[in-house]
Amino acid sequence: MDRIQKYILSNLSTLFLSIFMPLFSIASIIFLIKLATYTAVIQLSILDMTKLYIFVLPEILFYTLPVTFFIAATLALFKLSNDNEIVVLFSLGIEPKFIIKTLLKPAMLLSAVLLVDFLVLFPHATVVADNFKEYKKSEAKFNLSASEFGHSFGDWLLYLGKENIDGSYSKVFLFNKKKKEEILIAAKRAEIINDSGILRLKLIDGEGYSYSKDNFSQINFKTMFINDTMETDLTVYRKPLEYWLSNDRRESKKHMLITDTLLSLFPVLSLFLVAAIGIVHVRHQKSRVYLYLFLGVGLFYGATLGLQGLLGYYTIGAVALTWIVATYTLYRKNIVNRF
Numbered sequence: 001m002d003r004i005q006k007y008i009l010s011n012l013s014t015l016f017l018s019i020f021m022p023l024f025s026i027a028s029i030i031f032l033i034k035l036a037t038y039t040a041v042i043q044l045s046i047l048d049m050t051k052l053y054i055f056v057l058p059e060i061l062f063y064t065l066p067v068t069f070f071i072a073a074t075l076a077l078f079k080l081s082n083d084n085e086i087v088v089l090f091s092l093g094i095e096p097k098f099i100i101k102t103l104l105k106p107a108m109l110l111s112a113v114l115l116v117d118f119l120v121l122f123p124h125a126t127v128v129a130d131n132f133k134e135y136k137k138s139e140a141k142f143n144l145s146a147s148e149f150g151h152s153f154g155d156w157l158l159y160l161g162k163e164n165i166d167g168s169y170s171k172v173f174l175f176n177k178k179k180k181e182e183i184l185i186a187a188k189r190a191e192i193i194n195d196s197g198i199l200r201l202k203l204i205d206g207e208g209y210s211y212s213k214d215n216f217s218q219i220n221f222k223t224m225f226i227n228d229t230m231e232t233d234l235t236v237y238r239k240p241l242e243y244w245l246s247n248d249r250r251e252s253k254k255h256m257l258i259t260d261t262l263l264s265l266f267p268v269l270s271l272f273l274v275a276a277i278g279i280v281h282v283r284h285q286k287s288r289v290y291l292y293l294f295l296g297v298g299l300f301y302g303a304t305l306g307l308q309g310l311l312g313y314y315t316i317g318a319v320a321l322t323w324i325v326a327t328y329t330l331y332r333k334n335i336v337n338r339f
Contacts, residue, residue: 005102016072023064031056055129058121066266077278078289096335107267114264123243181212201226258315262304269323272331
């Protein structure tokens with residue numbers, strides 16, 4: 001029995017890898033194209049793109065693994081049926097439920113991995129990715145360059161005359177107008193320092209003027225620092241439970257919890273359907289395995305998405321129970337009663 005189980009699982013693993021790699025590659029390309037659209041708003045280096053790709057990796061895996069297992073398990077049984085090996089097993093007295101039990105272990109393991117993925121890893125990756133993009137957007141506001149136009153540097157109006165080879169600027173002027181006072185600062189050279197979200201302007205060899213209706217003052221300086229904190233709307237995150245229970249994007253999270261829970265359970269819920277589609281008698285049955293695969297995935301995803309507006313969280317129980325009963329009935333009719 002152990003050898004038979006290992007043989008079935010070896011066929012499953014071979015097909016699983018051959019199907020997973022193309023699906024994973026296609027999904028990765030789609031997400032990379034989506035990430036490339038951010039370059040229209042923020043400046044991203046290759047390292048930044050790599051970081052964002054790693055952040056979306058749990059999502060890519062989540063949406064490719066359940067479908068891959070369903071297709072691979074079905075095609076593995078279909079291959080064994082075409083080779084008449086399934087018929088031989090049944091003729092030796094092995095019942096169809098033995099195949100279900102053999103596939104149950106990897107299906108349960110995969111479902112557990114998927115649950116951990118979307119309940120634990122997904123919130124962390126989503127928050128980190130959103131904060132990273134917000135930081136980059138705020139950083140993009142301070143892409144200062146030497147030009148005839150001025151820049152906004154916090155409360156200051158900033159003019160940069162010329163950019164030097166070392167990245168510093170010459171002929172720098174800052175102006176700040178308050179209700180009762182106006183301040184003008186001129187410096188021969190300036191350097192821009194980005195220190196973990198704090199933009200610091202280092203002025204070298206300059207003069208500062210402050211004037212109002214009553215006073216006029218002047219200072220000379222060798223070095224002066226002016227700080228400006230980037231305004232970023234960062235999400236505070238501590239534990240996955242806090243993410244799911246927070247009021248932020250509640251409707252979106254509700255939709256995500258329902259959909260992702262059912263997708264996580266899909267490998268286990270579809271074992272009867274896998275056997276019903278994959279096990280055939282090649283001499284007496286016309287196989288439409290690929291059509292049934294498409295219909296199976298389409299019906300499950302369609303029911304998952306279509307019933308949420310009507311049933312809410314009850315969609316999880318309703319879809320899971322209905323799917324089990326329907327596929328078991330099909331399994332009894334096509335497999336158990338025949339073999």
